[in-house]
Amino acid sequence: MLRLRLLFCTMGLFSLLFGGCGKQTAPPSTAIPLDDFAKLKQTEHMLKWFADDPYAAMRSSIEDSLKQQVADSRLTTLRVLSEPQWLTGALPSEGDSSKAILVRSGVAFEVALTVETRGQSHQLSGVFTWVAVHLDKPGQHKQRVWMDLDGKLAQFGSEGELKTRVYFE
Numbered sequence: 190m191l192r193l194r195l196l197f198c199t200m201g202l203f204s205l206l207f208g209g210c211g212k213q214t215a216p217p218s219t220a221i222p223l224d225d226f227a228k229l230k231q232t233e234h235m236l237k238w239f240a241d242d243p244y245a246a247m248r249s250s251i252e253d254s255l256k257q258q259v260a261d262s263r264l265t266t267l268r269v270l271s272e273p274q275w276l277t278g279a280l281p282s283e284g285d286s287s288k289a290i291l292v293r294s295g296v297a298f299e300v301a302l303t304v305e306t307r308g309q310s311h312q313l314s315g316v317f318t319w320v321a322v323h324l325d326k327p328g329q330h331k332q333r334v335w336m337d338l339d340g341k342l343a344q345f346g347s348e349g350e351l352k353t354r355v356y357f358e
Contacts, residue, residue: 266303
């Protein structure tokens with residue numbers, strides 16, 4: 190009995206010092222997502238034009254899109270890799286010509302995803318684009334998202350596809 194206790198204590202010490210002899214990970218269904226939205230913090234107030242909880246909305250949108258391709262897909266990690274690129278459209282305010290009313294906005298940024306499907310983990314990257322229109326009409330907002338796998342901001346950002354996507358309607 191003393192020998193077993195010594196063995197378990199030694200294994201525990203090795204685990205503590207070296208990051209795990211036989212380290213157990215949480216099963217996929219209970220694992221906590223390790224997302225990184227730090228590069229979006231500066232413009233978080235703008236993301237809230239699209240959703241009250243923009244990070245949850247992005248995650249849900251991407252995962253739903255993945256599930257359309259492979260039904261058991263699960264997004265385990267979403268990391269923003271670049272600063273966001275924004276385009277907005279506004280109309281002059283009728284009452285004050287020095288003010289404008291926001292009518293449309295779009296954002297694009299590079300992301301890295303970890304996706305589990307059929308028991309396997311896959312690393313994907315690309316550009317996530319989110320556009321909203323009719324922002325001046327409460328209750329009539331329309332939104333659309335794009336996930337361009339293997340894409341780069343040079344092609345899909347503010348100097349690329351975002352210019353046309355912001356007028357998707």
